[in-house]
Amino acid sequence: MGPVPFCGMVLSDLGADVLRIHRTAEVGKPVNPVLARGRRSFAVDLKSARGVSLVRQIVDRAEVVIEGFRPGVAERLGFAPDVLRATNPRLVVGRMTGYGQTGPAAQRAGHDINYLAASGVLGALGTPGAPPLPPLNLLGDFGGGGMLLAVGVLAGVLRARASGVGQDVDAAMVDGSALLMAMVYGQLVRGDWPRERGTGPFSGVRPYYTTYECADGGYVAVGASEPKFFRALVHGLGLTAAIDLDRQSDPSTWDEQRRRFAAAFAAQPRDEWARRFAASDACVTPVLAPEEAPSDAHLAARSTFLVDPAGNAQPAPAPRFSETPPARPESAPLPGAHTTAVLTELGLDAEDIAALHRDGVVASAA
Structure with a gap:
């Protein structure tokens, strides 16, 4: 799911220590070299009780957990937010969905184009007399999804550090994309926004x-x-x-x-x-x-893009800070690249780690 990796990338770029939980079946498969940058990877079987127990131990040490399941799936896997906060009261749980945790469409499948259609965004995009034009997947998945989730998570962490109490962040792409349309909805209230698609001031209808x-x-x-x-x-x-x-x-x-x-x-x-x-x-x-x-x-001149020795470019972390020097994100790891290191941090010895690998509870990149 694009918004969750994007949120993880943004938080990692801003200095967070991010650990991605991969399924064991994903070990050996390629990852997006930009969205997966700057974090570690732990591969585990969440259908195994031992795997769930290991992830619970990791969660107990974390400030934030981010998940992108449909509503109810995390609960069925044993990761209900209230259950997690029973042992980690400060935990902030970021929940990324298309339609949100509640409402009649909460369980419905969808993609960026569907969420933009529901929030009124898609209906405003395009030229007069032509079908609505999907704007890649920038406004739902990334702008109204992953970026809004990152903002919500950071706000939740600030409150948790001050109060000692965590909370859930219900980030829905229908909500986020609607929020990005605040200017348009404000102009609709004033009667300043034309109802015909493609005739607004920024739609391209004006020759200048x-x-x-x-x-x-x-x-x-x-x-x-x-x-x-x-x-x-x-x-x-x-x-x-x-x-x-x-x-x-x-x-x-x-x-x-x-x-x-x-x-x-x-x-x-x-x-x-x-x-x-x-x-x-x-x-x-x-x-x-x-x-x-x-x-x-x-x-x-601004180093807006990072370019590796092979000439491959990717967007640099943003925004810039006056007191925090910019960091160059580490390359995206393969799924399971840090499994053994994480298990060692949890206090497991070599024999236990080998047994977990042998039983298929966890997996490591070759």
Whole structure:
């Protein structure tokens, strides 16, 4: 489940000691090299009473447990939050689901697209007269899911450290994606948000807030909403004599604006426009592919991406802190890479550890 590994990655990036519990059957299988970075891995059979007992011992030493099961599954496995807090009262239990722990849809299967559909997000995405457009799985799985779970867990830890009392964090992707739409729902209350999909101010319908194709097939993003930025855009395109700056927000001029902007951008390749607008406040940016972004001069100067010796890039930890030096996350471990080390930390001797491996209760990466 993407949101839970993402939450673990974020917490690890921020300095938490994160231990991932893998199933023994996952040992030897590949992991996502970015989402799994910076943590340790313990492979155990949770259908075994001995395996459950080992994980309970680990939980007793933890501040946080995060799970992504459907409601009721953790309880059936022996990890009900109240049971865990009977021996670890400060424990914060983060519970990641699509529809939440309660409600008529709580047990329903779904994915990012379903949760966005239910929360009103998907219905606002896309162009007029066309079907709603899924935004990858960023708004449900990661923004409204894993990131919201991380925020909730951190808030729970702060309270537990102050009060000595843990609690559950019910992080549902329908809740989180709805929360990300706070601005839109606020504008709906005021009557400022159009009900037709693809006609809102940030949907691309306005010619000064959209994308344009360039001569080489590349694209630029234009976000010149404010008059001073619009003026810089028009000047940079050489259209000062053709565009009425005072009628920027007049919808009756938008077709003409769009036609002239499109023709101008189509006359030069993407990187030429990037060069021309590099020192301008016209809010014109080349649309970079994921494999191009790490080479962007600004992002490279900020070390927004980490690049390994083989040239593979991944997003660096964020945000930045003034007093905490940035850390380079350790590479993602194979499932079960730290099983023996964790068992040793629990006080088991070599003979006991060997028996657990032999009986299939735990497993280690080769």
